[in-house]
Amino acid sequence: MKHILHTPINYALLFDGFRDPNSGAVVLFSGEVRDNNKGKVVTHLEYEAYEPMAEKMISEILADATAKWKLNQAVCVHRVGVVDISGCAVVVITGSGHRAAAYEANRYIIDRVKNEVPIWKHEFYTDGTSEWGQNCDCSSPSHHNHHEHQHAE
Numbered sequence: 001m002k003h004i005l006h007t008p009i010n011y012a013l014l015f016d017g018f019r020d021p022n023s024g025a026v027v028l029f030s031g032e033v034r035d036n037n038k039g040k041v042v043t044h045l046e047y048e049a050y051e052p053m054a055e056k057m058i059s060e061i062l063a064d065a066t067a068k069w070k071l072n073q074a075v076c077v078h079r080v081g082v083v084d085i086s087g088c089a090v091v092v093i094t095g096s097g098h099r100a101a102a103y104e105a106n107r108y109i110i111d112r113v114k115n116e117v118p119i120w121k122h123e124f125y126t127d128g129t130s131e132w133g134q135n136c137d138c139s140s141p142s143h144h145n146h147h148e149h150q151h152a153e
Contacts, residue, residue: 001075001077002055002077003054003055003058003059003076003077003078004049004051004054004055004058004077004078004080004119005077005078005079005080006079006080006081008079008087008088009030009077009079009088009089009090009091011028011030011088011091011093014028014075014077014091014093015028015093017075018073018075018093018095020072020073020095022072022097023072023073023095023096023097023102024096024097024098024099025095025096025097025098025099025101025102025103026073026093026094026095026102027093027094027099027102027103027105027106028091028092028093029090029091029092029093029106029107029110030088030090030091031088031089031090031091031110032086032087032088032089033045033083033084033085033086033087033088033089034085035085035086037123040125040126040127040129041125041126041127042085042123042124042125042126043085043124043125043126044082044083044084044085044124045082045083045089045121045122045123045124046081046082046083046121046122046124047078047079047080047081047083047089047119047120047121047122048080048119048120048122049078049080049117049118049119049120050118051080053117053118054078054117054118054119057113057116057117057118058076058078058113058117061076061109061112061113061116061117062074062075062076062109064112065094065105065108065109066105068105068108069094069096069101069102069104069105069108070096070097070101071094071095071096071101071102071105072095072096072097073093073094073095074092074093074094074095074105074109075091075092075093076090076091076092076093076109076110076113077090077091078090078113078117078119080119089121090110090113090114092106092109092110092113093106094106094109120132120133121133
């Protein structure tokens with residue numbers, strides 16, 4: 001399964017694939033694009049990734065989580081390209097015999113993906129500015145890249 005997608009994520013279809021008689025718990029996390037950030041109105045996001053490395057790293061993270069929590073199943077997919085407001089940017093699904101393992105593994109996977117995998121987001125605002133950042137909320141407030149953009153009318 002590819003982890004980096006250029007098309008919208010269908011989490012209902014992914015979730016349907018997690019029917020397993022050994023899984024008493026299936027946890028689905030969906031990272032959605034919100035319409036505001038840091039006091040600014042967001043119009044959309046654009047994601048970029050170094051895909052060969054991102055694919056490899058996500059596979060390794062899933063393998064680590066599967067071994068650590070003895071998961072029956074685990075999947076993570078992340079969009080690249082333009083993602084509109086309320087669009088799905090990333091999905092993590094974990095299946096386990098018990099809910100504690102499914103929840104803990106899910107959090108572990110998304111946190112590692114957002115902090116380690118070479119995926120970057122470009123956030124666009126209604127005031128014409130934009131900001132590049134890694135795919136996490138881990139940058140310091142004093143280190144931001146702001147850009148002005150001309151909008152075609």
